[in-house]
Amino acid sequence: MASGGMRQRSKGLIDMPTLKPLPPRDELMERIRASGSGDFDHFGYPVREDGLYLQQDPAEFADFVSYMATHAQPAELSLDIGVAGGGQTVFLRDYYGCATTITVDLGAHPDAHHWKRIKQSMNSQHLLEIIDDSHAPRVREQLMPFKGRIDFAFVDGDHSYRGLRKDIFMVRELLKPSALMALHDTVEVPDCKRVHNEMLRSEIFEHVEDFNSKFGISLWRLKQPVNSTWLNRIGGIGRL
Numbered sequence: 001m002a003s004g005g006m007r008q009r010s011k012g013l014i015d016m017p018t019l020k021p022l023p024p025r026d027e028l029m030e031r032i033r034a035s036g037s038g039d040f041d042h043f044g045y046p047v048r049e050d051g052l053y054l055q056q057d058p059a060e061f062a063d064f065v066s067y068m069a070t071h072a073q074p075a076e077l078s079l080d081i082g083v084a085g086g087g088q089t090v091f092l093r094d095y096y097g098c099a100t101t102i103t104v105d106l107g108a109h110p111d112a113h114h115w116k117r118i119k120q121s122m123n124s125q126h127l128l129e130i131i132d133d134s135h136a137p138r139v140r141e142q143l144m145p146f147k148g149r150i151d152f153a154f155v156d157g158d159h160s161y162r163g164l165r166k167d168i169f170m171v172r173e174l175l176k177p178s179a180l181m182a183l184h185d186t187v188e189v190p191d192c193k194r195v196h197n198e199m200l201r202s203e204i205f206e207h208v209e210d211f212n213s214k215f216g217i218s219l220w221r222l223k224q225p226v227n228s229t230w231l232n233r234i235g236g237i238g239r240l
């Protein structure tokens, strides 16, 4: 369990972390670049040995972080599927209040070994860490105690069409009504883009915003939690 930052009481029962003041967009983009990427060629800013190994585009990630900091209710319970080195998970939580965080990742990404160090600076209580396949029934079992209770989820794990759909089918059981879900790579990765297009026709999620300057981050609000079926879970099949 890792936690960082000073804490203050929220209106609820859980302590909310103290956040960094949100700087202007240019400064936030600079902080993202200064945190270091996972790959200079792909992300366009240098890797820093002691950095966050971010897999994010500075412009769209800055816009997303700003949006969450200024428009979204702080999260008592948050979930990240697809963490890699954990840069995005950690950076966001300096500006957007997440009292507790659950992470799920296979642990097989080339930058995964940095997570052990990077998570020490996460400004959130690390409630549960699952190093496993998000589609495995045993993972769903571990997450079911949080059913209908999660305020915010960032989904950046399996980028295949069926794989992303399976994650969404699971996440929509876990989120509370009106909770937010972000999807990454909804512009750059054709399968994620296809899912994004289907999500636009969803009657369960409403489209909140797209942050698109390179890879694409899209934000959705769940109307009501929906139980997943066997077909949803095993095949990623069904209406989103």
Ligand SMILES: C[S@@+](CC[C@H](N)C(=O)[O-])C[C@H]1O[C@@H](n2cnc3c(N)ncnc32)[C@H](O)[C@@H]1O
Binding pocket: 053, 054, 055, 056, 081, 082, 083, 084, 085, 086, 087, 088, 089, 104, 105, 106, 107, 108, 109, 112, 132, 133, 134, 135, 156, 157, 158, 159, 163
């Ligand atoms: C693009 S990276 C995440 C990057 C991270 N969100 C960031 O911005 O720094 C995708 C991650 O998803 C993980 N992943 C892929 N398929 C998965 C699955 N089925 N279950 C859990 N994690 C998965 C990979 O191990 C990898 O760490």
